[in-house]
Amino acid sequence: MTGTKRVPGATITRLSIYHRQLELLEFDGYRQVSSDKLAWLCQVSSAQVRKDLGYFGGFGVRGVGYDVLELQAHIREILSINKVWNLAVVGIGNLGSALLRSRGFALKGFNCVAAFDKDPAKIGKFTAAGIRIKNITELARSVKEMHVDMGVITTPPSEAQRIADMFIRGKVNALLNFSPIRIYVPDCCLVENIDFTIKLDILTYRLTHGDMN
Amino acid sequence: MTGTKRVPGATITRLSIYHRQLELLEFDGYRQVSSDKLAWLCQVSSAQVRKDLGYFGGFGVRGVGYDVLELQAHIREILSINKVWNLAVVGIGNLGSALLRSRGFALKGFNCVAAFDKDPAKIGKFTAAGIRIKNITELARSVKEMHVDMGVITTPPSEAQRIADMFIRGKVNALLNFSPIRIYVPDCCLVENIDFTIKLDILTYRLTHGDMN
CATH class of the missing domain: 1.10.10.10 (Winged helix-like DNA-binding domain superfamily/Winged helix DNA-binding domain)
Structure with a gap:
């Protein structure tokens, strides 16, 4: 190639x-x-x-x-989807739970191996997929030990940067950010953002002004 | 302009x-x-x-x-986000529930006014935001009556096309599709797709081959 x-x-x-x-x-x-x-x-x-x-x-x-x-x-x-990638999901609310249960992820070799939250009511519980939810204080150490390749952030925006920093300390250099805020990372780290409201803005523009390519 | x-x-x-x-x-x-x-x-x-x-x-x-x-x-x-847009969400699983509770939507003028599912255990129940979940058989008539501007599809892929067709019968011409399948609509209708696994593929490519713009 x-x-x-x-x-x-x-x-x-x-x-x-x-x-x-x-x-x-x-x-x-x-x-x-x-x-x-x-x-x-x-x-x-x-x-x-x-x-x-x-x-x-x-x-x-x-x-x-x-x-x-x-x-x-x-x-x-x-x-490079011809191998298995380990994912860790942070923020086990509705969205985090939906991602952890996503068959689409697993079928394509994206394997959710760890889940983190800061809510004492959730820590120690098991997700539908049988993963024990850990305290975010354990994040940096835990993702390094578990060889996590990618971090998935579904926390409220106020927490997102702090979680990104924890992933970077844990040597995880690829982040998928669902939080509606830009996060700042060193050059060695990759971020892909998913912001639903941007897609809605595109629809409102297209509805009002006619289609675009 | x-x-x-x-x-x-x-x-x-x-x-x-x-x-x-x-x-x-x-x-x-x-x-x-x-x-x-x-x-x-x-x-x-x-x-x-x-x-x-x-x-x-x-x-x-x-x-x-x-x-x-x-x-x-x-x-x-x-x-055109200086007005209120009415949204209907179909498929009230984890993802649908997360969207219905999203403060980001409401703050930007995207108002979830209707929720649909086909699960008898969910129909008639109320979402956290106080919206009664309706049967998808009511979709086309209901969205027309409620002046829904946009449809949000979070069903399994096997249902997505059928739901899109129902929205179009109900005169809803803008769809946000979270289902990991392409849906086909007439030219008068707009679709924006959100597929999480595509973002993961981009990350794996970037991790393997180095960054890209």
């Missing part, structure tokens, strides 16, 4: 979407798919599909399209 | 992020902010801030920067 440093973020997002659709095609019994059909399923242009896959060498056969299983395997390798 | 049809989606996303940071600046007592500082807070370049705001006329004063309250008001108008 060459030149991966220059791949746009939007391409990586789309690769993840292509992979999802390829799984569904496999489930439906398809072995081949044209770039036109894959593009239609993913609501992008087929030129976009070819361009995105072109960053990594192409994979398609002219006039035949893509092998559904092969392309899945290639994308899994590109995205 | 001119030319809003040609504004890129990424600009709209960033406007929402700028708005969030301007609220925080207001809370901290700031009345002015430079484009450099706003850019730093939002983790973009100051050229990007000026370009994004330039689509709508600029708003800044050279050498002074932006008025924190004025720019907030402008962005609220651009995004």
Whole structure:
């Protein structure tokens, strides 16, 4: 694989979407798919599909399209989802609980191995998946011992930065932040933010001004 | 406001992020902010801030920067979040419950007015916010009567398309889809997808291949 440093973020997002659709095609019994059909399923242009896959060498056969299983395997390798990643979730409210129970996570190799909260009523209890909820005071030490790869933050915004700092002390350098606040991390650390209200703002804009790409 | 049809989606996303940071600046007592500082807070370049705001006329004063309250008001108008929008949530599991309780939604004028599920054990019960959970068989009629603006889908993937169709029959033309499946809607309808596992794929890619923009 060459030149991966220059791949746009939007391409990586789309690769993840292509992979999802390829799984569904496999489930439906398809072995081949044209770039036109894959593009239609993913609501992008087929030129976009070819361009995105072109960053990594192409994979398609002219006039035949893509092998559904092969392309899945290639994308899994590109995205590094062909291994198991250990996740720790902090903030075991409704959202944290929903994530811990998510079959989607587990099926894709994201394994929730630890859960933390600061509420004494929750600490020591077990989640539906059988994970004992620990006190956040144990976070930094615990995630290091358990080889956690990624931290998931679903606390109120006022706690989010403190939790991020704890993860970094515990040598966890990738964070998924559901709290509606930007968190600041050193350059060695990666953060992806999920803010539902931003998506709502996009909908209100599109409803009012007409669609956009 | 001119030319809003040609504004890129990424600009709209960033406007929402700028708005969030301007609220925080207001809370901290700031009345002015430079484009450099706003850019730093939002983790973009100051050229990007000026370009994004330039689509709508600029708003800044050279050498002074932006008025924190004025720019907030402008962005609220651009995004059409200066009014109240009615939301209906379908699928009252952990995630649906978390959304119904979200203070972030209510504070930004997104008002959850209806909740639906198909589980007889939930139908008729009240959510923490005092909304009675209705049977999804009532969805299309109910959302039309209640003037729901947006539908939020947090059902399992196997139900998502059916729920989307019900919303469309109920004249709800904007959907926020949390289900990890693409849903297909007529051109008059808008969909924004939130798929957590895509964000995880981006993190695994970045962890493995080094950062990307």
